[in-house]
């Protein structure tokens with residue numbers, strides 16, 4: 119049942135305020151001020167290193183979480199694609215917490231990577247949407263993301279719920295390791311509780327995003343740029359666009375632009391820049407100017423302050439509410455998803471069942 123939406127993907131994008139709210143309430147029970155995990159939980163003060171493994175969109179959730187675990191908890195993090203990890207057979211030290219992220223919980227490569235870690239890591243934890251799945255069952259601890267059934271092949275609400283759960287885990291890690299002040303922790307918890315409202319405000323920018331997407335739908339190639347924790351989101355934005363609209367798209371760390379991809383820039387080339395007005399904003403703006411100087415068409419996704427400062431010469435802008443930089447990747451996922459969705463609708467592709475793709479990849 120699409121609940122009045124044209125596609126499951128649109129329905130699932132619209133459900134995000136509600137399901138993220140559920141995920142947050144689940145791990146941050148009302149009235150309390152601490153992240154609560156089920157079962158034996160995790161004691162991060164005993165973890166020496168975190169290894170995160172996943173595929174596709176779930177892999178990008180892990181890449182984002184690396185910034186959070188490093189910054190908040192000062193924990194060394196490795197992130198790997200499951201199909202590479204499992205055959206490389208990397209050394210896994212006994213102090214390692216191995217974390218697997220999977221919407222379906224049935225992805226063959228992720229499951230094989232988990233099994234490889236079983237007699238090596240200190241603890242096997244999974245972040246899953248399907249609690250009865252193989253990956254959940256074979257973990258020491260399974261953390262559900264509470265996204266509800268996801269039908270659209272392109273993952274949307276599962277991604278933002280994965281991110282929300284991973285951010286709460288990083289806050290727990292910081293508390294366990296004594297790397298965050300009680301005040302900062304309380305502020306970030308308040309930010310997490312405010313996420314559903316912020317996501318609603320992002321969804322309200324739908325018309326603006328659709329207008330930008332209609333322009334993007336005519337392009338042959340699109341580049342996505344982001345810095346810091348927005349870099350993995352640039353990768354996710356590009357993946358979403360190619361999956362459902364079949365437009366060739368690449369995500370790059372903004373700082374990598376001049377190391378190659380800038381050669382592609384000409385007047386046919388839209389560049390989506392995801393840049394909240396944070397500490398790295400000025401650097402991203404100078405990358406944007408390099409694009410515009412070569413006649414590249416910039417779609418700037420930023421907040422009020424960022425757009426006021428840098429909109430001159432852009433092709434389109436999308437205004438997000440202001441948010442603490444730590445939570446920006448979760449919020450900015452919404453315009454990334456809607457850009458891909460509206461570009462696909464404009465092209466008339468099969469949004470919920472893109473060609474050649476399966477919802478759950480249970481064979482390699």
Ligand code: F6R
Nearest residue numbers: 174175176220221222225272273
């Ligand atoms: C992209 C997408 C895929 C999955 C990947 C992993 O929109 O849906 O990239 O994220 O196949 O699937 P799970 O999370 O089920 O392991």
